[in-house]
Amino acid sequence: MITALKQQVFEANMDLPRHGLVTFTWGNVSAIDSERNAVVIKPSGVAYETMRVEDMVVVDMEGRVIEGNFRPSSDTATHLALYRRYPQIGGIVHTHSTYATAWAQAGLPIPALGTTHADYFYGDIPCTRALTRSEVESDYELNTGRVIIETLGEVNPLHTPGVVVYQHGPFAWGKDAHDAVHNAVVMEEVAHMDWVACSINPRLRPIDGYLMDKHFNRKHGPGAYYGQTDKQR
Amino acid sequence: MITALKQQVFEANMDLPRHGLVTFTWGNVSAIDSERNAVVIKPSGVAYETMRVEDMVVVDMEGRVIEGNFRPSSDTATHLALYRRYPQIGGIVHTHSTYATAWAQAGLPIPALGTTHADYFYGDIPCTRALTRSEVESDYELNTGRVIIETLGEVNPLHTPGVVVYQHGPFAWGKDAHDAVHNAVVMEEVAHMDWVACSINPRLRPIDGYLMDKHFNRKHGPGAYYGQTDKQR
């Protein structure tokens, strides 16, 4: 089981440079094995070009290394905080992708402006508040997870599968590692097109609520009709 | 005949990622066999990497599947509305390409600013009005086709071979599937350069009417002299 998950996490990590989301080692993907209460995550600061499946690190829910020869990603505590809070989340990704990071630096949510956004995110992609000095100075990565949770509030995390952390960058998640990367790609793409749209027309309106409902639900609602049924696939 | 059309539609769909117009499965191309009153279209939500010619779906003019193992694109009703209204249209493409979608989100037509535009589009590329709540809540995809038709009005659809649907994205068409994709590429390119041009000089003027006439007609008018005659090709 863990072997299969290591393979999935490795592949999801390798998808990051393939989708243009990372420069050097600036990104990491993890996934949870909720039966064993273990998380598989990218090792810290290892280059994508030379990384192998067996380099993935397995940690327990407190971040102790169970398996692996490397230190886990320095952002491990952020991932674990989210897994502990949200049982719906199966995979998490963090990158410094250009456009989503620009919105994080701008300190603004990535606004819901169109159906591209509404196909995956129900409402704006929020931007967290600034961490305080004491939140940064001790347990920084854990506090990053906490401020994401505070920002999400009571929403279903699979309906808002990502946020931008103020002055830092995007975190995205999904039902598994592959889905998390998918949502990170969507976030980068809408971050790009929203910037251009706002530059073209600074007085544009957010997406009509009923259009957002329609698109989100035709993909994720009970009567979803986008794509193929499991039988057809 | 349908076999040849399937091949064309398949190839036109595969051209979308090649031209950078799609992320994941966010695009679809169709073509009509007007003798048989049948339309060949991409299956819904199938990845480009694994899609095969035989996965193309054949539907009748009411959208019933005639041939194929998959559900047709969720946008099929939009395509069919356009084919029913405009006998000149042989192929249709829908994408969420970055820059054209940004104009759709901005709620503005892509303005005719230069000869790149005028070589393919006679006048601005219009942006539709917003769909109403009831138009979205029932027969959404059909109503998307209807609002495109309402926007085009009485123009020759091959002289305005595309529009942007408000808060959604671009639809383009042409005399066949290949031509439709060609026009979608042009739309994305002019959407990009028009944004940059408006950013450089917010008070720029639209293209002079006589220059637009010249460029459109040297490619599409009765005395066209761009390219090769059929004999030379």
Add this chain to the structure above:
Amino acid sequence: MITALKQQVFEANMDLPRHGLVTFTWGNVSAIDSERNAVVIKPSGVAYETMRVEDMVVVDMEGRVIEGNFRPSSDTATHLALYRRYPQIGGIVHTHSTYATAWAQAGLPIPALGTTHADYFYGDIPCTRALTRSEVESDYELNTGRVIIETLGEVNPLHTPGVVVYQHGPFAWGKDAHDAVHNAVVMEEVAHMDWVACSINPRLRPIDGYLMDKHFNRKHGPGAYYGQTDKQR
């Protein structure tokens, strides 16, 4: 001789998609054989993917086809006007590259803002005036050449190796076809960085004259010391 020139013109044309300057067939390169008073130019509307050396068209200085099975580029008359006026020019290129075309649509010269520009262009890259209705309606391509000449005035065309034609796009040239493409790449790159620079700081200053002199002359002046001497190469 013409065979060698055909090869050079073919290769220079093939460099256009390689440098990201063209979409589809939107570009053409020519070169002159000044001893024979003949110009080799790309055929009109032929795809780069299938184009061969032998498809290059040879025309005389009035545009009559001397050799070749295709029609020459529809812009041939523009190229010939420039060759007739400027004996220093050995090659010419026309594209619709994104950023240079955006400046053409904005109706503004590409300003000399830095040393990247000054290494190749001495002063702003001018934008032509609009062609009049009658200049467009008859002998359009010839008049495009004339308005470029009018814009250059008395400057050395190798010191201003390109202009943008209003509402159309860039033309560049050089001592041969290869050099012309090189200058077209530079123009596109400075068009991009100048847009970004003006967006960052709308009140920036043009390059200091003495810095422009230094950079232009260390590459093109009598005491040039950039690169290798002929002996070293």
Add this chain to the structure above:
Amino acid sequence: MITALKQQVFEANMDLPRHGLVTFTWGNVSAIDSERNAVVIKPSGVAYETMRVEDMVVVDMEGRVIEGNFRPSSDTATHLALYRRYPQIGGIVHTHSTYATAWAQAGLPIPALGTTHADYFYGDIPCTRALTRSEVESDYELNTGRVIIETLGEVNPLHTPGVVVYQHGPFAWGKDAHDAVHNAVVMEEVAHMDWVACSINPRLRPIDGYLMDKHFNRKHGPGAYYGQTDKQR
């Protein structure tokens, strides 16, 4: 020793086009052998496609060629000035990369807006003052080095591993040639995202000082915990 350094400098130079930092020959990397007081640098104006390890040029600290068949980069005197002043610097790179050059042309520092920046640069990436006429007209490249040194003042050059030279472009450095290129890639990336961020929100705030401290120190401080320890690597 010099052979190994030539190999490193060659590879670091070849990384420039791979990371999209250079067009044509517009970039150069050097490294110092501080025991022998020799610097290995790219030859001037040689194309990356055909450059070989043995084309690297070795110069002494006054710029006299010790080894090599080519002229050294025209920017050699700038590199040497920095090596003479800062014993901490092991490698230097100069490019005209698009976004960093745009900030140089805008005449503004690249502001510290987020953790991507703070992971490598402690504080803004400064922009030099303009060189005076006399600084440009004699010993231009040496004076470029001097104005970089004047701009850095008393900071640790490995804490501010790069600047933009006004109206020219970026210079970056590091503990060796590879590290210098790494910092040049970071500078280009933050130059890009900072432009977008400022365009999204012109009134954004610089990064909180304690967040900058945290990120810079978790990678570069005494208790650094990003990446692997030497033993693990």
